[in-house]
Amino acid sequence: MSENTFTVTFQPSGVVAQARAGEILSDVALAAGVPISLPCGGQGRCGRCKVVITRGEAERKTTVRLTATELEQGYALACQTRVQGDLEVFVPPIEEVIVRRLPTERGAERAYELPAACDWAAKPTLRKVHLQIEPPSLLDNTTDFERVSRELARQYDIRNLTVALPTLRRLARALRDADWDVTLTLEMSTWTSPDGPPRLLDVAPGDQTQTLYGIAVDIGTTSNVVYLVDMVAGRVVDTASAYNLQISCGEDVISRIIYAKKPGGLEHLQRLVVQTINGLIEELCARNNIAGTEIHKMTVAGNTTMTHLFLGLDPEAIRLEPYIPTITHPSPVRAHELGIHINPDATVDCLPGVGAYVGGDITAGVLSSKLYTTDKLSLFIDVGTNGEIVLGNADWLISCACSAGPAFEGAGVQSGMRATVGAIEEVWISAKTYEPTYRTIGDAPPEGICGSGMISLLAEMFISGVMDKAGKLNRTLNTPRIRMGEHGPEYVVAWASETRGKKNDIVITEVDIANLIRAKAAIYAGFSVLTRSVGIELADVEQVLIGGAFGKYIDVEKAIQIGLLPDMPWDRFHYLGNTSALGAYAALLCADMRQAVVEIANKMTYLELSADNTFMDQFTSALFLPHTDTASFPSVMRLLQSVGRRSQETQ
Amino acid sequence: MSENTFTVTFQPSGVVAQARAGEILSDVALAAGVPISLPCGGQGRCGRCKVVITRGEAERKTTVRLTATELEQGYALACQTRVQGDLEVFVPPIEEVIVRRLPTERGAERAYELPAACDWAAKPTLRKVHLQIEPPSLLDNTTDFERVSRELARQYDIRNLTVALPTLRRLARALRDADWDVTLTLEMSTWTSPDGPPRLLDVAPGDQTQTLYGIAVDIGTTSNVVYLVDMVAGRVVDTASAYNLQISCGEDVISRIIYAKKPGGLEHLQRLVVQTINGLIEELCARNNIAGTEIHKMTVAGNTTMTHLFLGLDPEAIRLEPYIPTITHPSPVRAHELGIHINPDATVDCLPGVGAYVGGDITAGVLSSKLYTTDKLSLFIDVGTNGEIVLGNADWLISCACSAGPAFEGAGVQSGMRATVGAIEEVWISAKTYEPTYRTIGDAPPEGICGSGMISLLAEMFISGVMDKAGKLNRTLNTPRIRMGEHGPEYVVAWASETRGKKNDIVITEVDIANLIRAKAAIYAGFSVLTRSVGIELADVEQVLIGGAFGKYIDVEKAIQIGLLPDMPWDRFHYLGNTSALGAYAALLCADMRQAVVEIANKMTYLELSADNTFMDQFTSALFLPHTDTASFPSVMRLLQSVGRRSQETQ
Numbered sequence A, B: 001m002s003e004n005t006f007t008v009t010f011q012p013s014g015v016v017a018q019a020r021a022g023e024i025l026s027d028v029a030l031a032a033g034v035p036i037s038l039p040c041g042g043q044g045r046c047g048r049c050k051v052v053i054t055r056g057e058a059e060r061k062t063t064v065r066l067t068a069t070e071l072e073q074g075y076a077l078a079c080q081t082r083v084q085g086d087l088e089v090f091v092p093p094i095e096e097v098i099v100r101r102l103p104t105e106r107g108a109e110r111a112y113e114l115p116a117a118c119d120w121a122a123k124p125t126l127r128k129v130h131l132q133i134e135p136p137s138l139l140d141n142t143t144d145f146e147r148v149s150r151e152l153a154r155q156y157d158i159r160n161l162t163v164a165l166p167t168l169r170r171l172a173r174a175l176r177d178a179d180w181d182v183t184l185t186l187e188m189s190t191w192t193s194p195d196g197p198p199r200l201l202d203v204a205p206g207d208q209t210q211t212l213y214g215i216a217v218d219i220g221t222t223s224n225v226v227y228l229v230d231m232v233a234g235r236v237v238d239t240a241s242a243y244n245l246q247i248s249c250g251e252d253v254i255s256r257i258i259y260a261k262k263p264g265g266l267e268h269l270q271r272l273v274v275q276t277i278n279g280l281i282e283e284l285c286a287r288n289n290i291a292g293t294e295i296h297k298m299t300v301a302g303n304t305t306m307t308h309l310f311l312g313l314d315p316e317a318i319r320l321e322p323y324i325p326t327i328t329h330p331s332p333v334r335a336h337e338l339g340i341h342i343n344p345d346a347t348v349d350c351l352p353g354v355g356a357y358v359g360g361d362i363t364a365g366v367l368s369s370k371l372y373t374t375d376k377l378s379l380f381i382d383v384g385t386n387g388e389i390v391l392g393n394a395d396w397l398i399s400c401a402c403s404a405g406p407a408f409e410g411a412g413v414q415s416g417m418r419a420t421v422g423a424i425e426e427v428w429i430s431a432k433t434y435e436p437t438y439r440t441i442g443d444a445p446p447e448g449i450c451g452s453g454m455i456s457l458l459a460e461m462f463i464s465g466v467m468d469k470a471g472k473l474n475r476t477l478n479t480p481r482i483r484m485g486e487h488g489p490e491y492v493v494a495w496a497s498e499t500r501g502k503k504n505d506i507v508i509t510e511v512d513i514a515n516l517i518r519a520k521a522a523i524y525a526g527f528s529v530l531t532r533s534v535g536i537e538l539a540d541v542e543q544v545l546i547g548g549a550f551g552k553y554i555d556v557e558k559a560i561q562i563g564l565l566p567d568m569p570w571d572r573f574h575y576l577g578n579t580s581a582l583g584a585y586a587a588l589l590c591a592d593m594r595q596a597v598v599e600i601a602n603k604m605t606y607l608e609l610s611a612d613n614t615f616m617d618q619f620t621s622a623l624f625l626p627h628t629d630t631a632s633f634p635s636v637m638r639l640l641q642s643v644g645r646r647s648q649e650t651q
Helices: A025-031 A068-072 A144-156 A165-177 A245-249 A253-260 A265-288 A304-311 A360-368 A451-464 A510-533 A556-561 A579-589 A591-603 A615-621 A634-642 B025-031 B068-072 B144-156 B165-177 B245-249 B253-260 B265-288 B304-311 B360-368 B451-464 B510-533 B556-561 B579-589 B591-603 B615-621 B634-642
Strands: A005-011 A016-020 A050-060 A075-077 A081-090 A126-132 A181-187 A199-205 A213-219 A223-230 A235-243 A295-302 A347-350 A378-383 A387-392 A397-402 A423-429 A436-440 A482-485 A488-494 A506-509 A543-547 A573-575 A604-606 B005-011 B016-020 B050-060 B075-077 B081-090 B126-132 B181-187 B199-205 B213-219 B223-230 B235-243 B295-302 B347-350 B378-383 B387-392 B397-402 B423-429 B436-440 B482-485 B488-494 B506-509 B543-547 B573-575 B604-606
Touching: A005 A025, A016 A025, A016 A081, A025 A081, A126 A144, A144 A165, A165 A199, A165 B304, A181 A295, A213 A265, A213 A304, A213 A360, A213 A579, A223 A265, A223 A579, A235 A245, A235 A265, A245 A253, A245 A265, A253 A265, A253 A304, A265 A304, A295 A304, A295 A360, A295 A579, A304 A347, A304 A360, A304 B165, A360 A378, A360 A387, A360 A543, A360 A579, A360 A591, A378 A510, A378 A579, A387 A510, A397 A510, A423 A451, A423 A488, A436 A451, A436 A488, A451 A506, A451 A510, A451 A556, A488 A510, A506 A510, A510 A615, A543 A579, A556 A634, A579 A591, A591 A604, B005 B025, B016 B025, B016 B081, B025 B081, B126 B144, B144 B165, B165 B199, B181 B295, B213 B265, B213 B304, B213 B360, B213 B579, B223 B265, B223 B579, B235 B245, B235 B265, B245 B253, B245 B265, B253 B265, B253 B304, B265 B304, B295 B304, B295 B360, B295 B579, B304 B347, B304 B360, B360 B378, B360 B387, B360 B543, B360 B579, B360 B591, B378 B510, B378 B579, B387 B510, B397 B510, B423 B451, B423 B488, B436 B451, B436 B488, B451 B506, B451 B510, B451 B556, B488 B510, B506 B510, B510 B615, B543 B579, B556 B634, B579 B591, B591 B604
Parallel strands: A005 A081, A213 A295, A295 A347, A378 A543, A397 A604, A543 A573, B005 B081, B213 B295, B295 B347, B378 B543, B397 B604, B543 B573
Antiparallel strands: A005 A016, A050 A075, A050 A081, A126 A181, A181 A199, A213 A223, A223 A235, A378 A387, A387 A397, A423 A436, A482 A488, A488 A506, B005 B016, B050 B075, B050 B081, B126 B181, B181 B199, B213 B223, B223 B235, B378 B387, B387 B397, B423 B436, B482 B488, B488 B506
């Protein structure tokens, strides 16, 4: 062994790897197949790749996200550590949450509504027909494919049939095994060839025209959702969802793009999302007793980066100014090209996006929210890992994306966590004692704070006076909850004794608060710039349509109190559920709806905020609670007065 | 181990396999990865799978093709042997010929002629264009693909660009690495979309419009030929050929179809032909200093079975009455779908066939022979492993296939071999002493007799009186060369002492002769049925166009003497070389030629001989030398007279 090569032993797996001097420890681990979570993409920001150096010499590049105790115990961030000698490294188990399933939406209260304009039965994307074919003879010895085409024209007036290799390979056997009595599955339309020619996707024995399945998929940065759709009845049969397995390579799109640059990184990310979706397909198939090959079409809605990673397109230029995707209207591809476990010849169709940060999830949202057909001036918002906003009506659409970051999804915040069991999702603070009361998901002992909990907490701290409009904690208050912590001033939401682990207090620090305020400011500044760009006031907006998983849990009252949402009557806000998946569902079923998404994408103007010279002003103005322009938040100002706290700060 | 499972040890490899009682030995070997040659597809006909049972008990189903000595020594046909106990088996090495290369046609005397109607420059299938593109900016942030499309429309008026996944995945990187100065490779036309839309196949840095490559491939049952074509200059740059690696699974199409039925057999055959072609591509690329990815289109001409196996289509129904292919006009597929090592997005286009036994090699032949544009009544024949015949002119075409079998390719004949070094290719026999003189390929000591040698030998034996018109040897002649052998009467062409191995005499038996006469009779009967079916006489044929590898070596004089070819002036016969590859070459280069092949296939009538009630009569009449109807062979009759042998047999 050369003197510049060292041996790294990973525990508890016992995997032994060779490393060059100076090599990054997380690279060594990943190359050796030792799973290490890199939510921030290996930038040393998130602290999730903590390992313990139990023996040997390593250089710690930075120590952010490590406590003094942890440093003393030998903790290091694997992505920030260089190998300098033979090492033994203990790798703590990756958070279970990564593979934990989200609660299924099965039997949810909400119906899976289709846009009113969706007359799917008139122009279906898929069709099944039953054919009884005269077997060949020496006197009628045309080929199998010609014979099928001929009968299809004769019996159903469907002409110009095409077929691709996977189906063609099964054709001869399928026809003979079924004694020439078969059901054909035909793709009648795709957005690139809306009027055909029809394509033969499958041949099954006998009459099987009663069943026909497709899936609509929402590929979120955080979670993926699959709707199993009965294409005969035109309804959602079942749904399943799971965290996107890519989370282990980065929590937000930027981290994933950085990860994709690593050797093999893009291919790895592509495989992970396909693995996530295949797992959900398997779950749905098992539960509904169908085979994967019985699924004959898939539509996908995702943001531009997720769509790129799903298709295996290099996303790097999306991250760098001037933020250029490879493509926003990708042509349909086949399931076997991507490794999706449905019928190998089935079309996988990604809904079109508008720009680097307004993707197919947003055009799908505009479709399913019916914004594109309404006369009302509407604001559509989808706050997920990113925040996208669309303003408009049936005549015009303008959109932008706010790089809110994942703060509201629990990342970049010390006690942040995703919305799973044990997450604090609602908080109340007494304006007298400054003592909090909270509610957790599943009523379990608290482990951290999720996004809706953060909004609730921020609003309560502000209204109760624990924190001022700039997000600074009031350290003059007589409460042990406000104190100096390792990372500066902090407020204790739950004492260690109340928590599941009973080890650490759950706190929110001024640094966390600043992160959250920046996130809400980015979104609100988006509203302001968008409305100003078309010369209207935010108050003129007649309805606010909220999509995305985050919207499901948002508390409008609290969100207005911190200035995340504009201050308007609550009845103007509408929660629409997973607008992305619902849009994919409509486009799956109905050729006209699929064309409508193309028109939405073509019609929508994309405003690049970083190229807008008013954005920074708007952002800065929004860095206060609820906002520098207090006149825009009359209900919040009235509330502050009513709790008897008309401090000098408010004017 | 169960009492019904046995251990089989293969030598010299030492591979140990488990076998069930009664399992066929060749199946055990193939499953264990021990290569065993099955030219007849495991039917016990060819004797090429000989092995020696050196220990243990096995049941020999049949013992054809084994001599008494061999039986005594423990030889068995692996495909005809059932395992009955623990065995040790010696597997002799597979004939080297299977991987030996055919002599390259490089620098051959023949030019690679294109049909006169081929104006490829006017309607090229591929095109390269050089584009200098303005890089994106915040004010012009359209996607990479849209930007390329826009510039292509602006600078070259090429619109509606499409792109598939493999190329799209490289696009972002390629544009940036080249600083937005690129050469695009575009597919302008395929037969299914002759007028586009154009498809983006590749992006290369700078101006690379000077080079553009395609390949035209002839997939023969026996040998595969690849032409490397310069698509800018419109000429063949180089060629390479090799035996089709599928030979190890069967020498003729029927054996291959039978092999394809075995578990995994079809996939194995598909891989073998792709492996053969990839080897030739690699050879051409190395010799011409280009990368495989620089090859942007491939056309394929092959018989219907070869096309099915190449595409991975189940060929079984081709073999069974009423002989139905899956498809005769397959749509273009992509190189990556088949595993062909050229640009992964390149189109692989199989030329259309007419029926189960008249394939794309024949339509390609009609194209390159110019038969489809001539006023002369023409007969086109392609004698390969099968014999296909086309009769017609510019106005009409009728075709049939004669199941001649592989006798003229050296299979099914005791001393038969393919046309490689050591093969007897020409024979002369003294009409007085009955002693033969022969010439071998490469002037090497003889090892066997190839197809042209068989024709020559048969003609000489007939003319010299060694054999009568029915193919019976004249055992009354005073020569040691005619004798009773193990398989009946035989004629010794070369004594063991003259041969390379110095072990066995090279003989032709009456059984061999009968096989050869059946083969020539099938072909001649095809001529007769085809001409009669349109109400003309064979003598009316104005030209006979001979294609295929076999035609290259055929001696017209001898072929007429045995009644394989019709008796007409020699100047009506034209050798055209590899008409299949030449047709693929024209269709590769020129969109109009590709359409012409479709028209040829659509126009051509296919006569199924087994459904024709005159075929058997014609076949029976042709089972004599030269033919029962001696009046049709005046030149042969004159020759028989001139050698002074007007025997009572000829009238």
